[in-house]
Amino acid sequence: MVDRDRDQVFEYVPRQMKGLEDRFPRLAEGEFNTGMRLVHMDGSIDVGADAVYGIASRLPGWKSLAWVYRLPVLNSICRFGYGLIAKYRYKLARRCDNDVCEIN
Numbered sequence: 001m002v003d004r005d006r007d008q009v010f011e012y013v014p015r016q017m018k019g020l021e022d023r024f025p026r027l028a029e030g031e032f033n034t035g036m037r038l039v040h041m042d043g044s045i046d047v048g049a050d051a052v053y054g055i056a057s058r059l060p061g062w063k064s065l066a067w068v069y070r071l072p073v074l075n076s077i078c079r080f081g082y083g084l085i086a087k088y089r090y091k092l093a094r095r096c097d098n099d100v101c102e103i104n
Contacts, residue, residue, distance in 0.1 A: 004059045035086040049075075049082035 005012075013020065021028040024039050035048030038055060046054045053069040056062035068074050085092065 004061055006060065009058055010055060035082060048086060049079045052082065
């Protein structure tokens, strides 16, 4: 999605960035294995599939698909699917050996 952010609406920062909790104190409260975070200007935070929706709904080319997430059944499917991907992301990226996954 980063390449779709032509207007640079978002600032993308890795979880490992030094000083992240100083800049966004509420991020220290959460468990990051549940997925990415979208921090809004008002300080509220969306997690996982909700963060993906929040980003997609503001990007050209994705806005037209983002409304699908608001449908109750598809919302549940998206959250479930995102949870599976987040849980097994290291295996999916083939960064595991003998069921031991590398975590960066």
